[in-house]
Amino acid sequence: MNPKASASPGVALAGLLLLLCGAVQAADIVAAKVELTPAEQEMIAWIDERGDQMLAELGSHVAINTGTSNVAGINSYRAGLAEDLQRLGFATREHASAPFEVLTCEGGEVEIADHLVATRTGKSPNRILLNGHMDTVFPAEDEFQSLTVEPDGTLHGPGVLDMKGGIVVMLNALRALEVAGYLERANLTVLLTSDEEIGSLGSRELIEQLAGEHDLGLVFEGTRDNLMTRSRKGLGQVRLKVTGREAHAGAKHEEGVSANLELAHQVIAIEQLTDYESNITVNVGVMRGGEKRNTIPGCADAYIDLRYPTVEAGQALVGAIDTIATKPHISNPEYPDVPRTEVWTRLHRPVKDVNPEVDALIAEAMGLSALIAEPVAGGMYSGGGTDGSIAQAVGLPTLDSLGLDGQGAHSSRETTSLKSLMARTKLAAVMIARQIDKQP
Ligand SMILES: [Zn+2]
Numbered sequence: 001m002n003p004k005a006s007a008s009p010g011v012a013l014a015g016l017l018l019l020l021c022g023a024v025q026a027a028d029i030v031a032a033k034v035e036l037t038p039a040e041q042e043m044i045a046w047i048d049e050r051g052d053q054m055l056a057e058l059g060s061h062v063a064i065n066t067g068t069s070n071v072a073g074i075n076s077y078r079a080g081l082a083e084d085l086q087r088l089g090f091a092t093r094e095h096a097s098a099p100f101e102v103l104t105c106e107g108g109e110v111e112i113a114d115h116l117v118a119t120r121t122g123k124s125p126n127r128i129l130l131n132g133h134m135d136t137v138f139p140a141e142d143e144f145q146s147l148t149v150e151p152d153g154t155l156h157g158p159g160v161l162d163m164k165g166g167i168v169v170m171l172n173a174l175r176a177l178e179v180a181g182y183l184e185r186a187n188l189t190v191l192l193t194s195d196e197e198i199g200s201l202g203s204r205e206l207i208e209q210l211a212g213e214h215d216l217g218l219v220f221e222g223t224r225d226n227l228m229t230r231s232r233k234g235l236g237q238v239r240l241k242v243t244g245r246e247a248h249a250g251a252k253h254e255e256g257v258s259a260n261l262e263l264a265h266q267v268i269a270i271e272q273l274t275d276y277e278s279n280i281t282v283n284v285g286v287m288r289g290g291e292k293r294n295t296i297p298g299c300a301d302a303y304i305d306l307r308y309p310t311v312e313a314g315q316a317l318v319g320a321i322d323t324i325a326t327k328p329h330i331s332n333p334e335y336p337d338v339p340r341t342e343v344w345t346r347l348h349r350p351v352k353d354v355n356p357e358v359d360a361l362i363a364e365a366m367g368l369s370a371l372i373a374e375p376v377a378g379g380m381y382s383g384g385g386t387d388g389s390i391a392q393a394v395g396l397p398t399l400d401s402l403g404l405d406g407q408g409a410h411s412s413r414e415t416t417s418l419k420s421l422m423a424r425t426k427l428a429a430v431m432i433a434r435q436i437d438k439q440p
Helices: 009-021 038-048 051-063 071-087 164-179 204-212 259-271 311-326 356-372 387-393 418-436
Strands: 024-026 091-095 115-120 127-133 154-156 187-193 216-219 227-232 234-243 281-289 299-308 340-349 378-382 415-417
Touching: 038 164, 038 418, 051 164, 051 418, 071 091, 071 115, 071 164, 071 187, 115 204, 127 164, 127 204, 127 387, 127 418, 164 187, 164 418, 187 204, 187 418, 204 387, 216 387, 216 418, 227 356, 234 259, 234 311, 259 281, 259 299, 259 311, 299 311, 311 340, 356 378, 356 418, 415 418
Parallel strands: 127 187, 127 216, 227 378
Antiparallel strands: 024 378, 091 115, 115 187, 154 415, 234 299, 234 340, 281 299
16 A cells, blocks of 8 residues: 555654555544453453563473474474363464475575364354464574563563564463454464465465455564554565576686676666665575686575555566676677576555554554553554555555564564563454454
């Protein structure tokens, strides 16, 4: 969505700020007037007693490394989550994704750990999909591997925010719902994917299929500034592989065609596709080429990130990159078939537009959280994507960012707080309870 298209002057200003900081709080969602029922208060009191257990549980989740490529780590984490959900009456199954080839000079396959699907059926007419991911960006060999609890309640660890904290919120909200008697009438599916951090390249079809079988999606990704996510940019990824011609850098320099030089030209042209005014960014995050100082490089590759406000803008970017990549910038008349560039593209996160049902849920979350703790401040436009964008793009209204509040995701500075863990678990329990009892 383009926030500048909204009507109020406040939002026009917000659109301007968006250009400066990439994300902004929407001013036009007003907290709903709500009261807590006795059953909801019972859940809140139950959660209040569980701070130590929840903290210990988060510590044990963080201690299992689940970097996307650590299939064994994710397998072990998933087994524990399946047991937790089975104890709550869910039937669980694993869903496999085929490995896929990557377009790089070395080639090779990416293996994806199985995803977890857990279902529980009851009388509620409202079928709810609870969604999150098990993987993190921290590989098994990273130094950042455990939870630290600081004296002020700051929680520091890999995935505390993105999004093991959100999984602990979801599990404990489900336990509270069981204690208060909601769970037996619920129609719930829990989907925890294992490849979100590489763009859900293996789980997309599963997400789309489950989205089609439900009425509402709730995503437990983390957030910042206590906002819910109202809408999101679309995301894409592109890989380039340039083939040149190797030659001795001294004796036969003129017989070489440098893949590095060709890729360098392409990278400069591709980076120029960034257009802040149109909310479009391109980042060549990885470029590699060559093997030896004294050889003209015969292969180079790049891995590129795209962010855009509309489907059309995403497709236009892909078209522009194709044009840049397929018309060589250098040439050697003796070897007309090189340089040659292969392109692999995925628009892996659809644009998540503003949705009236989601806005109503944000208003409800704002009202409820003001009664519970840590008031939700509003809805934001985010430059990041999640599995919720995929679900909503196939028609499932999806509320994102029910997980923990914090900062520094994807870095060794990743933190959240015990206060947020408590507040968000209570909010999730009450929000899910209301959806279970919602009549169509
Ligand atoms: Zn995440």
